[in-house]
Amino acid sequence: MAGTRFAPDRGLSVRMTVTMFLLGLLYVAFMAILIAVGVQAVVVLVIAAGFLLVQYFFSDKIALFAMHGREVSPQEAPELHGIIDRLTAMADMPKPRVAIADSDMPNAFATGRNQKNAVVCVTTGIMRRLDAQELEGVLAHEMSHVAHRDVAVMTIASFLGIVAGLMTRFALYTGLGGRRDSNNGPPIGLIIFLVSALVYAVSFLLTRALSRYRELAADRAGAYLTQRPSALASALVKVSGDIARIPTRDLREAQPFNAFYFTPALSGQSVASLFSTHPSLERRLDQLAKISAALGR
Template identity: 80%
Template sequence: MRMVVTMFLLGLLYVAFVGVLIAMGVQAVVVLVLAGGLLLVQYFFSDKIALFAMHGREVSPQEAPELHGLVDRLSALAGSPKPRVAIADSDVPNAFATGRNQKKSVVCVTTGLMRRLDPLELEGVVAHEMSHVAHRDVAVMTIASFLGIVAGLMTRFALYSGLGRDRGNNNGPPIGLIIMLVSMVVYAISFLLTRALSRYRELSADRAGALLTQRPSALASALVKVTGEMSRIPTRDLREAQPFNAFFFAPALSGGRAGASVATLFATHPPLERRLEQLNLIAAQLGRGV
């Protein structure tokens, strides 16, 4: 419900933004086409882009029999097509899943994650990632980010081209400046809404993964272990991985405990305490303790 409300607000913001542009007589077709083209590339090639950026490679059942067996078991439990399986050679303990649908998806875990987690914890993480695929989160986040890209491009377009500079009389309002300011405000709001949507999808994937495995305690243990191990990874390595925080099971670089502070508004993931609280409630519902 939170994700639906957030998407509705993003759509409402988009309609209002386009309405303002049309009212000002702005021909935004070029910007819309450019933004749409970028998002189509992101949507259709997200799996290849993510694997290339994270130096991940697909592995066969012979190369990683235990990992494939785990994915086979979870796919059977979920009644879903088996995603492609990949491993990234990185000491950063993390995992991600991407792909526009279940037939074109890939689940990737790092060597650092496989070294640090026991089989049940690893199962919980992979179940979490497969839930992202089942929920079509790549499509959801691609659509959600469209408005931000449009607003960002419009801001640059207005800034560098002097959009609307010659419109109206000399005593009239500077339309180009107004469009740039409106675009900046829209970008800021859409950025915050998209981050909120990302946090909601992480909570949803936690819940779905815990219910699929029936072991919320294993997922909670993995969260605690991964978060703790991040502090031991060189900062340089974490900063290289940080651009992919939205894909990851846990943020590579979060800046410490966010709690209810302003930092939470900019986070792609909920605070660890919030995720553990939800898992504890699920465990209580299942008659188990985390």
């Protein structure tokens, strides 16, 4: 977060480092096992690296396209730009591009590999439901993601999961499941499938844990920047309550993008905390209440 006034977060830095270290160990072990069973993994690695590079360099364009967002000028959305201008001045960071998605889903997201390539997008649904201070709290949260370089970190963290997923499909689609090694040992494809599935599961859990802490860190940094944690808490309550009333069909369409959103699109059913991209509403509100008490507000 060098070069911004967002509150430093040593806990986030430690968790990012530990997660990357564990993913690195997992990656090395995965490659060693594949080589040991005689798999030529070069093609899979090249394909996975290609996915990673595309996601890294074009994440802003991909996200806007997928979520039907469009960039807007200050003339088109003066109030929204005004809030972003104020936050960028407070945080001492470059102004991100500003976009709006025409959706009743009350949400917001930020993407882009760094501060110079960032875009912050809000839906028409969230703009209609929140007042100016609540919207400022949400946008401060999203701009904290930009300052933390969360998109770049999560893209790199997801690399191993992409490799494992591709290896699983490779084993299934090429019919390796019934092929045995030269010593009439166990099927090579079965080994690849089981190892890849295990690696994917572990990397999935690690990246989800990092994602949950990333959201808490963004709440905390945004609240300290605006000095109004109660406004962010109010926005969370409003958005979470209104999302629960969105039709299930619409929620299912939005769920693949949960990792991007300010708050996840859920159908109201409980989701195991290990698999969630976001911490629970109660945990987020509890953290904001403690910040509010610390600030004397």
